[in-house]
Every structure is written in structure tokens, then in C-alpha cells.
Amino acid sequence: MKNIYYITALLILSxxxxxxxxxxxxxxxxxxxxxxxxxxxxxxQKSSNAYGYNFNVGLGKFKxxxxxxxxxxxxxxxxxxxxxxxxxxGNPINKDKNGINGFGLGVGHFWQFYKHFNEKVGIYAGPDIxxxxxxxxxxxxxxxxxxxxxxxxxxxxLSAGLSAGLYYKLSQKWWxxxxxxxxxxxxxxxxxxxxxxxxxxxxxxQKTFNYQFSPSFRFPVVGFGVRCFL
Amino acid sequence: xxxxLLFGIVSLLWLSVPAKAQLQTGTxxxxxxxxxxxxxxxxxxxxxxxxxxxxxxxxxxxxxxxxGRFVKENRMIGIGFGTSMAFSKSKSAYAGxxxxxxxxxxxxxxxxxxxxxxxxxxxxxxxLNSSVNLxxxxxxxxxxxxxxxxxxxxxxxxxxxxISYWITPRFALETDLNFLSLSxxxxxxxxxxxxxxxxxxxxxxxSYFSVRASWYLQKN
Numbered sequence: 001m002k003n004i005y006y007i008t009a010l011l012i013l014s015x016x017x018x019x020x021x022x023x024x025x026x027x028x029x030x031x032x033x034x035x036x037x038x039x040x041x042x043x044x045q046k047s048s049n050a051y052g053y054n055f056n057v058g059l060g061k062f063k064x065x066x067x068x069x070x071x072x073x074x075x076x077x078x079x080x081x082x083x084x085x086x087x088x089x090g091n092p093i094n095k096d097k098n099g100i101n102g103f104g105l106g107v108g109h110f111w112q113f114y115k116h117f118n119e120k121v122g123i124y125a126g127p128d129i130x131x132x133x134x135x136x137x138x139x140x141x142x143x144x145x146x147x148x149x150x151x152x153x154x155x156x157x158l159s160a161g162l163s164a165g166l167y168y169k170l171s172q173k174w175w176x177x178x179x180x181x182x183x184x185x186x187x188x189x190x191x192x193x194x195x196x197x198x199x200x201x202x203x204x205x206q207k208t209f210n211y212q213f214s215p216s217f218r219f220p221v222v223g224f225g226v227r228c229f230l
Numbered sequence: 231x232x233x234x235l236l237f238g239i240v241s242l243l244w245l246s247v248p249a250k251a252q253l254q255t256g257t258x259x260x261x262x263x264x265x266x267x268x269x270x271x272x273x274x275x276x277x278x279x280x281x282x283x284x285x286x287x288x289x290x291x292x293x294x295x296x297x298g299r300f301v302k303e304n305r306m307i308g309i310g311f312g313t314s315m316a317f318s319k320s321k322s323a324y325a326g327x328x329x330x331x332x333x334x335x336x337x338x339x340x341x342x343x344x345x346x347x348x349x350x351x352x353x354x355x356x357x358l359n360s361s362v363n364l365x366x367x368x369x370x371x372x373x374x375x376x377x378x379x380x381x382x383x384x385x386x387x388x389x390x391x392x393i394s395y396w397i398t399p400r401f402a403l404e405t406d407l408n409f410l411s412l413s414x415x416x417x418x419x420x421x422x423x424x425x426x427x428x429x430x431x432x433x434x435x436x437s438y439f440s441v442r443a444s445w446y447l448q449k450n
Contacts, residue, residue, distance in 0.1 A: 205274045212267035216440040217405075 023062040023114075028070075030177070030227040031057040045083050046094075052078030052102070058110070066114045071107070072130070078102035087145045095148060097139055106132035110163075123180070125164035132157045147199040159187035162217065167227070175227040183217035252399060252446040253347050253355070259298035259306060261404065261444035266291040282323035289317045294339075296444075304347045310361070312339040333371040340364045347394075355394045359406070362387055363415070386415025386426075400446055405439040 032054070039049040053076065060070025079100040085092050108130035116122040134155045142149055162183040168176045193206040268289040275282065292315070298308025314337040322329050343361035350356060367382040389412040396402040414427045 201277075203276050205276075207270075207272045209270040210268070214265040214267070214440070215263060215442075216265070216438050218438055 027061045027230045050080040068112045074106040076104040102136040104134040120169045150196045152194045155191040157189040177225045179221045179223045181219040182221045257300045258447040261296040261442050263442040264293040284322035286320045291315045306345045310341040337367045380420040382419040384417040388413045404442045
């Protein structure tokens with residue numbers, strides 16, 4: 001008879017969801033930060049350099065134990081010091097171009113739905129929407145070497161996607177996350193490129209509008225991240 | 231006695247995989263997917279010495295539709311229709327003269343198939359799709375007003391596995407696992423004829439998978 005109670009208890013236990021630490025109301029932060037700088041010293045030319053940063057911050061909050069949503073913010077900046085040489089009647093003319101030549105800003109919103117397997121491990125998946133603006137300025141010399149051309153690019157992208165990942169709880173405060181699959185099923189992009197030649201006031205303007213809808217996903221996607229609970 | 235009964239129930243619950251209702255004889259199957267992309271580009275030059283404004287436009291669309299019926303438990307016979315369209319148009323001017331190019335490539339696919347399912351859990355199933363693909367291609371392009379039309383056709387046999395996930399008992403999302411496939415066929419194009427045989431078995435998993443929406447309609 002005791003056995004029956006024992007088995008019944010086992011059955012109830014195996015059927016009931018595992019009791020987990022409460023997550024609702026908890027806030028978390030994740031992100032990437034990169035800074036770069038490089039310098040080139042050439043024997044024949046003046047030194048040139050390039051620098052920039054890229055910050056990406058995700059801020060989220062658990063609305064319930066299995067549902068979270070939040071914002072993604074990203075910003076990037078790049079600059080350089082370049083030496084460019086043009087030739088007029090065989091005479092070289094040096095031109096220095098210094099300063100900021102690229103800038104990007106992005107904002108996105110994400111929703112994540114969780115399935116907690118046990119106290120430590122679980123998976124999550126959900127949609128996200130993103131908007132991004134990029135601006136850059138590049139210089140080039142025409143093929144005959146006679147003129148300097150400035151290209152200015154402005155680009156706006158709106159996209160919607162889905163992503164899925166896996167988490168492992170190191171402690172209450174720190175989680176390790178890994179992406180599993182990604183889908184970028186819809187996006188639209190507008191790019192405006194303006195080329196300006198210093199000689200002859202010559203300009204070319206190119207406007208491109210791209211759109212795409214594709215219900216497909218990429219699997220597996222390997223990328224690790226760390227998440228900190230506030 | 232009670233103990234035996236209980237053990238019996240437990241073993242029944244745990245060991246028997248219930249036959250999935252969606253994969254029974256008579257269930258009708260409908261699936262569809264679509265993908266498209268396009269690009270519009272305009273170029274302007276100032277001052278317009280040699281080049282004038284040019285415009286370039288492309289549009290690609292790939293809709294497909296499938297219907298099927300289960301003839302036996304876990305076995306379905308179906309047919310797939312698909313078209314693959316690519317349109318492009320460019321307009322440019324050079325030295326005061328206009329050039330217009332228009333191209334349209336359309337491929338029509340017809341693929342009767344047999345599909346075997348294996349249910350993994352109430353929500354997941356894997357399948358193996360054996361199909362005969364027949365395609366008719368129509369190419370049309372015109373530069374200024376000179377029109378050129380050509381045709382081509384292709385036939386092939388494909389063996390592709392796939393996976394289904396049921397969101398509701400009637401609605402599922404499916405994808406073909408194209409990292410593992412077997413195909414053979416013949417292409418007859420205006421400028422080339424070729425016979426191909428492909429077997430893809432790769433351990434490199436990263437790949438794009440196209441997703442299909444599918445409905446399993448049971449008669450009541």
C-alpha cells in the first residue's frame with residue numbers, strides 16, 4: 001500500500017512543473033563594446049591612422065516568469081587621418097583628410113519567451129524590430145589620378161526578425177547566453193550615395209531602395225554573450 | 231492488484247506514442263510559402279556631359295503552393311506548384327540617346343511527390359520527401375524594342391528530408407533540410423544542355439532554411 005502512495009507522489013511530481021526562482025520584475029543588461037585604433041607609419045608618406053568605437057546595449061525586463069521585453073541601442077563612430085595624392089600635369093599634390101567619417105545609430109525592441117528546463121538551463125525565442133541609420137564619408141582618387149572624389153553615404157534600414165537562444169545560469173546575477181537560430185524575415189533599406197568630384201564640380205547621385213521578405217532562418221548561429229541582472 | 235494496474239497505467243503513459251491524428255488516412259494537406267525582394271535604383275549626374283540619368287529596377291518573387299492527402303497512416307501523396315519570377319528593367323541615356331532594357335525570367339515548377347512522416351512527439355515530426363520535379367522556363371528580354379524570347383525545360387528527381395512543428399493541431403510550420411539531399415536531373419536551356427547528379431551530405435550545418443506554412447485538415 002505504501003508503494004501506491006510513493007508511486008502516486010512520483011507521478012504528481014513528474015507531472016507538475018518544476019518550481020523555479022521567480023524572474024518577474026527582474027531587469028537585465030547585456031551588450032558589446034569595442035574600441036579600435038590603428039596607426040601606420042610609412043617611409044614614403046606621412047603617417048595615417050584610423051579609430052572608432054562600437055557600443056551595443058540591450059536592456060530588458062521580465063514581465064512574467066516566462067516573458068521578457070526590452071530595448072537594444074547601438075551607436076558607432078569612426079574617424080581617420082588619410083593622405084591622398086592627386087597629380088596635376090605630373091606634379092603630385094598631397095591632400096590630408098582628417099576627422100570623423102562615419103556615424104551609426106540604431107534602436108530596436110525585442111520580445112522574448114522563455115522555457116526553463118530546470119534551475120540552470122533554458123531556451124528563449126521571440127521577435128524583434130530594428131531601425132538603423134548610418135552615415136559615412138569616403139575618399140577616392142579617380143583612376144587617372146587627376147581628381148579627388150568624395151562619396152557621402154546615408155542609409156536607413158528598418159528590419160523585423162526572429163531569434164532563438166539558450167541560457168545557462170552561472171549565478172543569480174550572471175547568465176551566459178548563446179544564440180541558436182536567427183531569422184531576418186523582412187527588411188527595407190534606403191541608401192543615398194552622393195559622389196562629388198573636386199574638379200569640374202561633377203556630382204553623381206545614386207538612390208537605392210531595397211526591400212525583402214523571406215520566411216527563412218539561419219541555423220545554427222553560434223554567438224555567446226553575458227547577461228547581468230540588476 | 232492495484233499495484234499492477236498502476237504500473238500498467240504508468241507504462242502505458244510512458245511507452246506508447248499515441249498515433250498522431252493529423253497523420254491519419256484521409257487528412258488533407260495544404261501548404262504555401264512566398265518570398266520576394268526588390269530593388270529600385272536611380273542615378274543622376276550633374277552636369278550631364280556624357281551620362282544622363284539612369285534607372286534600374288529588379289523584382290524577384292518565389293511563391294509556392296502544395297496540396298496533398300494521406301493515403302495511409304504517415305504516408306502522403308501530394309503535388310507542389312511553384313513559380314520563380316525575376317524581372318529587371320533598366321533605363322539609361324548616353325549621348326542623348328535612350329536605352330531601355332527589360333528582362334523577365336519565369337520558371338514554372340510542377341512536383342508530384344510522396345512523403346513519409348515519422349512522428350517524434352505530439353508537436354514534432356520528421357519527413358522524407360521524394361519528388362519528381364518538372365520545370366518549364368520562359369525567358370524574355372528586350373533592348374529598346376527588339377524582343378527576344380527563349381524557352382527551356384528541366385526535369386529531376388529529388389529526395390529531401392524535412393521537419394514539421396505543429397503550432398496548433400491543424401497548423402504547422404515546415405522546413406526542408408537541404409543540407410541532406412539527393413537529386414538527379416536534366417536541364418535543357420537555349421544555350422546549354424546538362425545532366426546533373428547531386429548528393430549533399432554535409433556536416434556544415436549553417437545554412438538558410440526556408441519556412442512553409444501548412445495546414446492539416448481532417449474530415450470529421
